[in-house]
Amino acid sequence: MLTRYHSVHADTVPAEVVVVGAGPAGLTLANLLRRNGIGCVVLERQSRRYVENRARAGLLEYRAVEMLRSHGLADRLLELGAPHGVCEFRIGGKRFILPYSDLYEGRTHYVYPQQELVKDLIEAFVDSGGDIRFEAKDVALHGISGSAPSVTWVGSDGEQHRVRCEFIAGCDGFRGVSRPSIPAGGVREFSHQPGIAWLGVLAEVPPSTEHVIYALHPKGFAGHMLRSPTVSRFFLQCPVDDSTAAWPDDRIWAELHERFAVPGSDWKLSEGRIIEKGVVDMRGHVTEPMAYGRLFLLGDAAHVITPVGAKGMNLALHDAEVLATALAGYYRGGDESGLTEYSETCLRRVWRCQEFSQWMTTAIHGTGDRFEDRTARTRLENLFRSPASAAWFAENYVGLM
Numbered sequence: 001m002l003t004r005y006h007s008v009h010a011d012t013v014p015a016e017v018v019v020v021g022a023g024p025a026g027l028t029l030a031n032l033l034r035r036n037g038i039g040c041v042v043l044e045r046q047s048r049r050y051v052e053n054r055a056r057a058g059l060l061e062y063r064a065v066e067m068l069r070s071h072g073l074a075d076r077l078l079e080l081g082a083p084h085g086v087c088e089f090r091i092g093g094k095r096f097i098l099p100y101s102d103l104y105e106g107r108t109h110y111v112y113p114q115q116e117l118v119k120d121l122i123e124a125f126v127d128s129g130g131d132i133r134f135e136a137k138d139v140a141l142h143g144i145s146g147s148a149p150s151v152t153w154v155g156s157d158g159e160q161h162r163v164r165c166e167f168i169a170g171c172d173g174f175r176g177v178s179r180p181s182i183p184a185g186g187v188r189e190f191s192h193q194p195g196i197a198w199l200g201v202l203a204e205v206p207p208s209t210e211h212v213i214y215a216l217h218p219k220g221f222a223g224h225m226l227r228s229p230t231v232s233r234f235f236l237q238c239p240v241d242d243s244t245a246a247w248p249d250d251r252i253w254a255e256l257h258e259r260f261a262v263p264g265s266d267w268k269l270s271e272g273r274i275i276e277k278g279v280v281d282m283r284g285h286v287t288e289p290m291a292y293g294r295l296f297l298l299g300d301a302a303h304v305i306t307p308v309g310a311k312g313m314n315l316a317l318h319d320a321e322v323l324a325t326a327l328a329g330y331y332r333g334g335d336e337s338g339l340t341e342y343s344e345t346c347l348r349r350v351w352r353c354q355e356f357s358q359w360m361t362t363a364i365h366g367t368g369d370r371f372e373d374r375t376a377r378t379r380l381e382n383l384f385r386s387p388a389s390a391a392w393f394a395e396n397y398v399g400l401m
C-alpha cells in the first residue's frame with residue numbers, strides 16, 4: 001500500500017516498486033505487476049494526452065503479442081492490428097518479396113502503432129485501479145545502492161512528493177534520469193553510430209503497399225512502413241548532421257518516388273499530407289549490467305537500437321516481462337534468482353537483436369565504398385538464393401521465441 005506525502009522529509013510507508021516512465025516498458029511492467037498483486041506507482045514526466053499521441057514504432061513481434069494476449073492486454077491490438085508476414089526489398093530497381101512468416105512456422109508480426117498500445121496499457125492500468133502520475137516533474141532517484149531507495153518528484157499540484165520503495169524500475173527512455181543516477185563506474189556503456197541517419201516521415205496517406213518495403217538506391221536507402229489504413233511511415237537515409245529544414249515536403253516526395261522506383265512496373269507511390277518529420281538517430285547503445293543496486297533499467301533506458309529491424313519496442317516489452325516475472329517470484333516466495341539473473345537474461349536477447357539490426361543496417365545502406373556496397377547487396381540477394389539464409393532472417397525478423 002502506497003502512502004503519499006507532501007514533504008520530502010516525511011516518513012513514508014514503502015511502496016513495492018516505483019516505475020519511472022510511461023512508455024511501452026513502464027506500462028507493460030506496471031500492468032504485469034498489478035496482475036501479480038505487486039503495488040506500484042508510475043511517474044511520467046509528460047501529460048497523458050502527450051504520451052497517447054506520440055507516434056513511433058509500429059511492428060510488434062509475434063512473441064510480444066502472445067505475451068500481451070496471455071495477460072489479457074491484447075484485445076484491441078488483435079481487433080485493430082494487422083498480421084504481417086511479408087516484406088519486400090527493392091534492389092537495383094527490381095522487387096524481391098520475402099514471405100518470412102511462411103519460413104518461420106507461420107508466425108507473423110502485428111502492425112499496431114505504438115501510441116495505440118500505450119493507450120491500451122494506460123487504460124488497462126487505470127481501470128484496474130493503478131496509480132499513475134502524469135506531469136511528474138524533477139523526478140529524482142535516491143538511495144539506489146541501499147535497501148531503502150526512494151523517489152521524489154514535483155507533482156502537477158506543484159508540490160514535492162516522495163515515495164519510499166523496495167525497487168525502482170527505470171523505464172524513462174534514453175534521455176531519462178534513471179541511467180544517469182547510477183554512480184560513475186557502476187555500469188559499462190557500449191555505443192555505436194553507423195555514420196548514417198534516417199529522416200522519419202509520417203504522412204496522412206493510405207499505404208502504397210501491403211508490406212514493408214526496404215529500397216536500396218544509389219542516393220541512399222528508402223523505407224515504407226505500415227502504420228494504419230490512413231497513415232504511413234517513410235524513411236529516407238540522410239547525413240547524420242542533416243536537419244528537417246533541408247527537407248521541404250516536395251523534396252521528400254521527389255526522393256521517395258526516385259528511390260522506390262521500379263522501372264517497367266505499375267507500382268505507384270501515393271502522396272498525402274506530411275504530419276510529422278524528424279531526423280532519427282541510428283545509434284546503438286547498450287548498458288551492462290541493466291541493473292544497479294535496487295534500480296533496474298528497462299527498454300530504451302538500458303539499450304537503444306536502430307529502427308532498422310523494428311526491435312526497440314519489442315525489447316522494451318521483453319524486459320518488462322522478465323522483470324515482472326522476477327519480481328513475482330521474489331514477492332511470492334522470496335526467490336531472488338530472477339532478479340539476480342534479470343540483466344543477463346535480457347542482455348542475451350538485446351545483443352542478438354543488436355547483431356541482427358547491425359546486419360540489416362549494413363545490408364541496406366550504401367557506404368559509398370563500391371566494394372562494401374556490392375558485398376552488402378550480395379548479402380541481401382543471398383536471402384533469395386539460400387533457404388538457410390532466408391530462414392535465419394525470418395527467425396530474427398519475426399523475433400526469437
Ligand code: RFL
Pocket residue numbers: 020021022023024025026043044045046051056057058059114136139171172173174175176177200280298299300301307309310311312313314315316
Ligand atoms: P519510451 O517510449 O521512450 O518511454 C519512456 C517514457 O519515459 C518518460 N520520461 C520520464 N518520465 C519521468 N521522468 C523523467 N525524467 C522522464 N524522462 C522520460 C518519457 O516521457 C516516456 O513516456 O521508452 P520505452 O518504454 O523503453 O520504449 C521504447 C520504444 O519507445 C522505442 O524502442 C521504439 O519506439 C523504437 N522504435 C521502434 N521499435 C520497434 O520495436 N519497432 C519499430 O518499428 C520502431 N520504429 C522506433 C521506430 C523509434 C523511433 N524514434 C522516434 C526513435 C521509429 C522511430 C521513428
